[in-house]
Amino acid sequence: MMMKCTCVTVHAAGASGLAWALVPDIVGAFRRAWRPDPNSGMAGRGSLRKSIALPVFASDALSSVAYAPDEILLTLAIAGVAADQYSPWIGLGMALVIVAVTASYRQIVREYPSGGGDYEVASTNLGPQAGLIVAASGFADYALTVAVSVSCGAQYFGVVFPWVAQHQAVLAVIVVVALGMAGARGSGAHRGRTRAAIVYAFMSLLGVTVLAGLIEALAGTLSLASSADYQVLAETDTGLVGIAGAFLVMRAFSAGSVALTGVETIASSVPAFRPPRSRNAAATLTVMAASSIAMMLSVLILARLTQVHYVANPARYLWFRGRPVGGEFEQAPVIAQVAETVLRSPWAYVPVILVTGLMLLAAATTSFGAVPALSARLAQAGYLPKQMYRRGDRRVAAHSVVALAVAACALIWVFEANVTQLIQLYIVGVFGSMTISQAGMFRHWNGALRLARTRSARRRLLRARVVNALGVSLTAIGLVVILTTKFTYGAWVTVLLVGAGYMAMTAVRRHYDSVAGETAIKRLREQALPPRVHGIVLVSQLHRAAMRAISYARATKPSTLEVTTVRIAAEETADLRAAWEEAAIPVPLTVLDSPNQDVTRPLLAHVRAVRRTSPRELVVVFIPEYIVLHWWQRYLHNRSAARLTRALRRIPGVIVASVPWRLG
């Protein structure tokens, strides 16, 4: 149902400007948080208070309350409207899963405080292959966090601004590009204050809504949601009984467990916390889990009390007065429906909806902040281009941010910003890496158990192992359910993306290994110096750039030196020869003939001939090059020089020395 809020003149431009302002905060926080070399000391490490760390790192997890209840409701709606009443129970089950997984991650935070997160746990305990799969899932999850959060944010903004709903995919892509650009430029000037403001505004406004709703319910004044009048057409007539019903409940569990996303973010941000880091991170995890559970259960209960109906395909399965509502119908997300029903006045519920949208954009920026850190860690291990390791350079960090933005845009475009479809992909990645990392923790405890001497230590380790065993079972079941029920509906995309990422990173590592093998020195003392150096200066005319190249070449005192030119036009060469004689430079001038006004081939042939005559001689080719002032001038200079350089490099025993001349 489309709410009419024409009375409220909030501008979406302002909202997106605010989201833009978020990015430097989070990028900066991650920059400070992550130091690639743990030996470089404590200097410069993070010192975030928990009250700031919660909004900075938990906004992804907390924002999932904006879509997790919706997913539970629409999965149950498959079994018809009667199944809806079980939603709070599903929510309660979900709460238990969140508790179990959070307990698991509290242990990861304590055992692996360096901020490697799932990747470190998996690669340490299960080997580099498992680590790589987790890392590839991590990249997929970052892209999906952005895609899901921004698409869902567009849904919320679309409730207030109908034109946003009409162009959801296009606007989502534009927002991702804007966030990506801001992330690529990002500097960490502030300390996540904007973000903290949004997160706490979201939590308090939602809290007020929930409180008001519960009071109304107790007072008996709570009205029904406008979607309560609609009929939900069941896709199956089994209800929730039998195997099919049990499977549907499990699917609802899995769909709702998208609330677990973002738990890992804290595990990979431990170094950003104020000491004692692990304990503070673990405490933040607990606060986050408690908040998530409280918000999700309240929303589900209120949705039940106001009889919110929410289906995956409203055009077909939502009926009104005996007819489907049709394709024009815009279904508002659950929080929007609840807020509208409880708060009644647009002046009250529109802020709730808008702050939820902003919260989702804030969650998207988390990924932009986190992806350079993961890239750097993998680059250090040789699985990504080496230069990504150098995080001191903003342009290097920008590469991974841009790649992330491109991937997120592609996902939004392909899935037309459909939150429910994107979430299927999302859960696969999240559950996949959680399952692997908790299996790693299980193994970690096994190893520790073998070394444990005292009975109390053994008991503690056994208890810890039970926590992770529970975690791995729950996430593994979720993964299997999603993969079997949703594989053909899009879950295969994640599997494909993770597989492709795994293979690409393996290929990079294999290449680096082969280069290292190829260039490894067997015996360190073996160094034969070329006995003589032959210098060649390439000139076309005798201008100051050429003269400088000749002077510099002479200054390096090669054993022999020649100046070489290619005859393109007879007059030019004659001019050059005349100037040459006038200048009386004590270096011989070689003029090469060119049949086709081609410079490269005659010069290559000449250099090869020199090499052939004296193979042990080192040849240094000096090329005068112009440094231009404007980009378009690049096309006007050095084109032959650039091509020649590329070709000369392929001749062994040749050094190409560029002698620059700055124009202007």
Add this chain to the structure above:
Amino acid sequence: MMMKCTCVTVHAAGASGLAWALVPDIVGAFRRAWRPDPNSGMAGRGSLRKSIALPVFASDALSSVAYAPDEILLTLAIAGVAADQYSPWIGLGMALVIVAVTASYRQIVREYPSGGGDYEVASTNLGPQAGLIVAASGFADYALTVAVSVSCGAQYFGVVFPWVAQHQAVLAVIVVVALGMAGARGSGAHRGRTRAAIVYAFMSLLGVTVLAGLIEALAGTLSLASSADYQVLAETDTGLVGIAGAFLVMRAFSAGSVALTGVETIASSVPAFRPPRSRNAAATLTVMAASSIAMMLSVLILARLTQVHYVANPARYLWFRGRPVGGEFEQAPVIAQVAETVLRSPWAYVPVILVTGLMLLAAATTSFGAVPALSARLAQAGYLPKQMYRRGDRRVAAHSVVALAVAACALIWVFEANVTQLIQLYIVGVFGSMTISQAGMFRHWNGALRLARTRSARRRLLRARVVNALGVSLTAIGLVVILTTKFTYGAWVTVLLVGAGYMAMTAVRRHYDSVAGETAIKRLREQALPPRVHGIVLVSQLHRAAMRAISYARATKPSTLEVTTVRIAAEETADLRAAWEEAAIPVPLTVLDSPNQDVTRPLLAHVRAVRRTSPRELVVVFIPEYIVLHWWQRYLHNRSAARLTRALRRIPGVIVASVPWRLG
């Protein structure tokens, strides 16, 4: 009207394959034809027989019979169906214009046999500014030749294959891309035989059609075209009387004079002819003009006899039984309508239509063959990037071919492959450069007249001047008519393109002039050599590539040498130092600290410090670089080296020497 030819199973794929095969021919012919340096002797010059030169260089001009009659008919149709009967008279007037312009160009061919065409005539007689305008028009004309010919070719193929008509713009763009790619790869293996076959097939099939039509007309058996039953709605009710009528006649003239396009091609291809070149080129011009006139008049007469109706906007101005034919209606070009009416059987008329389409594609390839020659001439004069002058290199020629293809695609896309609209742009460019070049010829004769001694010579020169005066008047009138009547309908695009081209080329020339001024040597003997050379070898690890760089650097015997590394990770640097001591290399190792894993800044600071300490010393920085095997590996190596090189070049007194290591 859409013809139904389902019985004919000719495949368009075959046709486009044939067109593809054309390109190497024509590119090769132009390559052979054009030699940038007239001093390089006669070796390698062209020696095309007239019978081959006609199809190679005149296909552009001859193919215009495929659209010129259409333009005359649709312009007259503005005054209603009654005006159509004047079309043969317009054709006769056009024939006179063609004769006059051809006579002018016969004189250009004789006076400027080097193949510079309009550009040479204008720049020699009217100065470089005029030459540049003509050159810019020339580029615009090449792009428009491609756009018009391919769009019109798609119209002809569309008569036979309805799906071509439905996707005219997309297919035209695809064909241009294909022709451009073939042109960029082009080699001159054959001698234009494919092209000659198409041109002669076109001329003979059209001749047979015309002959059959005239015989039928004499025998009284000629039927009416299927469009004869349609009514043409007049846009004006003035008919052809009064000022408006006179203006319409002049517009019809101008539109039909698109038949003049391509005349200049022969003028800029004189060196390709067999000696006596000028005389053979002039003879070919005459044959071409005679063929053009004969074909155009015959088509116009037959169109009149069969009462072909042809309008610019059939959906609105073509009526059938009192109602507009509507947007679905596909209007076949005039030659297709005439051929269908005269030849009756699809087995007879479909080949005529297809060969006309092929003829148009052949005309498009002319531009791809010609554009590198014009680019090279302008590059030689410093108006385009220097490297374009080196035509021996196929990749350099490919640049202008690709630029042409891009421009043609843009034109097709913007004007949706609308031939009539594109022709407005086309005529402006063609008439513009013809007017300027003939004004140049007028001045040329003035100059010659001042030197003429004998009365007979004066008489000859005066006669020649009259010819060009007639030419310049006719083309200038045409230009004014088109510019005034069609400026807002698209003619401004050509004016804009020519203006932009003129300004870009002026900017390039100004840049080259300023560089030449900046690097010019005032006193040739002044050469101070840097007294000492300080060598710096950059290494990260002590592998074989680094060792080679060190050996090479030592071989160049600099006054002082150091090996420099940046400490990114403490262990790596420790490893390097250990290996360094083991290797006992007699060069000091400098280790620079980096706060942010950044390599560039510490190294730049170090090099600047070295320069500051001894400003007169030359610094040579040796950088080991990997030469990779596959494109994707490029992203895995040398990224820091490349950035460092760019930055180092901006420090005066620094030479960057790259020491390559080939992988694999």
